[in-house]
Amino acid sequence: MDDTSYxxxxxxxxxxxxxxxxxxSVAANGERHDILKHRDPEEYRKVLASWWDIYNADxxxxxxxxxxxxxxxxxxxxxxxxxxxxxxxQITRLxxxxxxxxPQQHHRFxxxxxxxxxxxQVGIAAWDIGRATFLARMAATSGYIDEEEAWETVMAYGxxxxxxxxxxxxxxxxxxxxxxxxxxxxxDASGIKYLNATKFLLTDPESPWCRHPDFSAFDHSPISx
Amino acid sequence: xxxxDEFSQNLDILYHSNQWNALDEALSETTLRKAQNRDWYAYKxxxxxxxxxxxxxxxxxxxxxxxxxxxPERFFFCFLVDMHIARGQYEEALxxxxxxxxxxxxxPDIQGxxxxxxxxxxxxxSQLRALFHFHFFTGKAQLNGLNFxxxxxxxxxxxxxxxxxxxxxxxxxxxxxxxKKFSQVLKVCQSIAATSQIKxxxxxxxMLAAVREGNLALGKDLAKxxxxxxSGNLVALRSLLRIAEAExxxxxxxxxxxxxxxxxxxxxxxxxxxxxxxxxxxxxxHTTIAFTEEQKVSLAELLxxxxxxxxxxxxxxxxxxxxxxxxxxxETLAKHHIAQRNYEEALxCLAPTExxxxxxxxxxxxxxxxxxxxxxxxQAAAEARRxxxxxxxxxxxxxxxxxSLLQNxxxxxxxxxxxxxxxxxLLTDYCEDNxxxxxxxxxxxxxxHILGNAQQIHELITQARIRGHRSPFASLLMGRHHLAxxxxxxxxxxxxxxxxxxxxxxxxxxxxxxxxxxxDMGKTEMAENDLRVLLQHWPKDPRVITLRDAHSMGTT
Numbered sequence: 012m013d014d015t016s017y018x019x020x021x022x023x024x025x026x027x028x029x030x031x032x033x034x035x036s037v038a039a040n041g042e043r044h045d046i047l048k049h050r051d052p053e054e055y056r057k058v059l060a061s062w063w064d065i066y067n068a069d070x071x072x073x074x075x076x077x078x079x080x081x082x083x084x085x086x087x088x089x090x091x092x093x094x095x096x097x098x099x100x101q102i103t104r105l106x107x108x109x110x111x112x113x114p115q116q117h118h119r120f121x122x123x124x125x126x127x128x129x130x131x132q133v134g135i136a137a138w139d140i141g142r143a144t145f146l147a148r149m150a151a152t153s154g155y156i157d158e159e160e161a162w163e164t165v166m167a168y169g170x171x172x173x174x175x176x177x178x179x180x181x182x183x184x185x186x187x188x189x190x191x192x193x194x195x196x197x198x199d200a201s202g203i204k205y206l207n208a209t210k211f212l213l214t215d216p217e218s219p220w221c222r223h224p225d226f227s228a229f230d231h232s233p234i235s236x
Numbered sequence: 237x238x239x240x241d242e243f244s245q246n247l248d249i250l251y252h253s254n255q256w257n258a259l260d261e262a263l264s265e266t267t268l269r270k271a272q273n274r275d276w277y278a279y280k281x282x283x284x285x286x287x288x289x290x291x292x293x294x295x296x297x298x299x300x301x302x303x304x305x306x307x308p309e310r311f312f313f314c315f316l317v318d319m320h321i322a323r324g325q326y327e328e329a330l331x332x333x334x335x336x337x338x339x340x341x342x343x344p345d346i347q348g349x350x351x352x353x354x355x356x357x358x359x360x361x362s363q364l365r366a367l368f369h370f371h372f373f374t375g376k377a378q379l380n381g382l383n384f385x386x387x388x389x390x391x392x393x394x395x396x397x398x399x400x401x402x403x404x405x406x407x408x409x410x411x412x413x414x415x416k417k418f419s420q421v422l423k424v425c426q427s428i429a430a431t432s433q434i435k436x437x438x439x440x441x442x443m444l445a446a447v448r449e450g451n452l453a454l455g456k457d458l459a460k461x462x463x464x465x466x467s468g469n470l471v472a473l474r475s476l477l478r479i480a481e482a483e484x485x486x487x488x489x490x491x492x493x494x495x496x497x498x499x500x501x502x503x504x505x506x507x508x509x510x511x512x513x514x515x516x517x518x519x520x521x522h523t524t525i526a527f528t529e530e531q532k533v534s535l536a537e538l539l540x541x542x543x544x545x546x547x548x549x550x551x552x553x554x555x556x557x558x559x560x561x562x563x564x565x566x567e568t569l570a571k572h573h574i575a576q577r578n579y580e581e582a583l584x585c586l587a588p589t590e591x592x593x594x595x596x597x598x599x600x601x602x603x604x605x606x607x608x609x610x611x612x613x614x615q616a617a618a619e620a621r622r623x624x625x626x627x628x629x630x631x632x633x634x635x636x637x638x639x640s641l642l643q644n645x646x647x648x649x650x651x652x653x654x655x656x657x658x659x660x661x662l663l664t665d666y667c668e669d670n671x672x673x674x675x676x677x678x679x680x681x682x683x684x685h686i687l688g689n690a691q692q693i694h695e696l697i698t699q700a701r702i703r704g705h706r707s708p709f710a711s712l713l714m715g716r717h718h719l720a721x722x723x724x725x726x727x728x729x730x731x732x733x734x735x736x737x738x739x740x741x742x743x744x745x746x747x748x749x750x751x752x753x754x755x756d757m758g759k760t761e762m763a764e765n766d767l768r769v770l771l772q773h774w775p776k777d778p779r780v781i782t783l784r785d786a787h788s789m790g791t792t
Contacts, residue, residue: 092380095407100433125500128474129505187508188504191502214511
């Protein structure tokens with residue numbers, strides 16, 4: 012995209028920065044990063060229906076509420092806490108048990124164990140933030156909500172994300188581990204697609220993350236933890 | 237129903253506003269027993285327990301027993317135990333606790349109450365054991381909730397009470413780690429015996445703490461020791477990566493990333509770190525190391541493998557012909573182009589120059605690979621021969637020579653007819669060394685066809701197909717084999733495959749074979765389609781003309 016066609020609606024820097032929260036999914040889906048809504052409403056209605064069971068504004072808001080209150084990070088934190096409290100021997104036994112009886116839970120614990128020295132208290136917060144903001148953009152695209160409502164969500168998550176993360180690397184880290192934990196696809200085409208999308212965002216000068224890298228801009232109020 | 241709802245709402249209000257007297261009065265025991273409502277029982281019992289005159293009363297005690305019999309759950313269980321304790325009935329409380337504890341052995345509430353009972357019964361040993369368990373299970377419950385500070389306090393108590401109980405010590409060290417108290421982590425981990433079963437986990441934790449604390453030398457030692465026990469230990473590899481990064485050794489950092497990715501290509505941490513380090517390198521933010529040209533070649537290999545093609549190529553292109561590393565750089569670049577299927581570019585890298593004489597036969601092997609892929613079979617065979625002259629055991633070159641001669645058979649038959657035994661030998665050797673590759677079986681089938689060994693074709697092509705290899709020519713040969721055996725339907729299937737596999741351009745041999753067979757089977761209308769294509773492309777071909785004549789006779 013040449014610079015003359017970038018940001019056609021003259022969004023503010025903060026708006027463009029906040030759109031970056033859903034950029035991994037947007038890049039993987041080949042959409043524009045500098046426009047809130049995507050191209051094909053019908054296509055995104057199908058995505059919302061098949062992936063999220065969302066057919067109207069109320070269902071969208073319910074899902075957003077679930078993401079806000081706990082989302083995937085609640086399950087992840089529970090599993091992480093569970094694993095942390097076990098001895099190495101108990102972990103081995105538990106993994107063997109799940110391998111034989113519960114492949115999904117086995118996968119989840121395997122991912123947590125794989126990243127045991129990498130996971131911190133931030134956990135997979137970015138995975139929920141990315142999904143919530145992408146949902147808002149898809150719901151606006153589908154016509155379930157208006158742009159104003161979508162922006163409210165995107166900007167609120169922007170403020171939250173800047174309090175939790177210091178840079179896009181950290182954000183991507185949390186997002187991708189969350190995705191691997193939740194969706195299983197590690198080495199398959201989908202996993203590679205999302206990893207490549209992230210590589211593009213982190214390295215291409217025209218990507219929204221490289222254009223808007225600053226996590227300390229916009230918020231001037233003191234941050235409370 | 238409405239009255240009932242209003243009454244219930246009133247109870248909720250009284251309960252949540254701590255109006256215990258009013259709540260006690262509003263819920264008579266008669267109402268309670270009649271309704272048998274779990275929440276009302278709980279409200280009533282809580283209200284009574286907050287009233288001095290009622291809290292140890294027989295009425296409340298009976299209600300607590302009733303409630304537990306109706307709803308055997310933790311709240312009512314604890315309530316009844318507490319009533320026993322409040323009434324000084326420690327043995328009864330113990331009996332109840334022990335019976336409940338079987339279901340929920342890690343419940344700190346039980347251990348806390350056991351401690352209370354033993355304390356009042358002056359049983360020192362049991363008291364200490366219960367207290368230890370209380371701290372241990374409280375710590376685990378806090379850890380479950382990721383409350384590291386609180387968990388740390390509980391495990392610290394355990395550690396003080398029983399320093400030899402290593403599971404608690406390890407959990408204590410873990411909580412300290414998440415509380416960023418790294419020097420304490422090191423101290424606590426040191427207290428774990430070298431022979432302990434949890435020593436490996438303790439070493440991992442100590443290694444992480446050392447690196448986070450900035451004690452890189454200790455971190456490195458611990459990482460090496462962990463890797464000596466478990467060469468694939470991810471935590472140790474990541475620690476070495478962090479150490480390399482902290483020391484500004486980007487090359488080693490990238491190498492560590494690659495090492496992790498070789499085993500776990502999905503690893504987010506290594507993938508992202510690789511991007512970060514590469515970015516730093518490209519943007520010139522590396523400060524502490526000066527690259528030698530040999531290191532540049534190694535680094536370029538890593539960059540190319542991790543998809544940073546431009547950066548890797550730039551590094552290699554910068555190595556000048558007078559450098560001792562020039563040959564290595566050209567080889568790496570050529571391999572990269574081959575992997576990208578840019579065969580012409582690869583050949584350009586391998587072209588002989590003043591600084592790159594064609595004595596180095598490994599270049600011939602690479603050149604043969606490119607030329608074969610570019611379908612320049614005569615040259616490919618020549619390069620492969622050149623490599624084989626120096627390296628007779630280079631099986632890939634043997635394969636390329638054989639395959640090139642066979643592919644070129646329609647232009648130049650003599651080499652195949654002269655050297656068929658050698659070709660067969662080279663291809664067979666290659667099959668043995670590459671048991672999953674179907675391509676040599678196809679070439680052997682072709683050779684069998686040339687030599688007239690029809691009976692071998694079926695087996696060889698089947699072997700190629702088992703290995704996932706299909707080709708229009710193989711289908712054509714199979715079709716001819718079936719036709720020779722009189723299996724017309726199977727032959728037709730194979731000819732169909734041959735035509736379909738070659739959909740980008742008309743495949744004369746398959747089309748004519750299929751059209752002739754269709755005519756033979758009386759399917760003249762179907763044959764007409766093939767005939768139309770054949771006439772369009774080969775109007776003067778004698779077989780096509782014969783077929784056209786037969787077709788016009790058949791349709792008139």
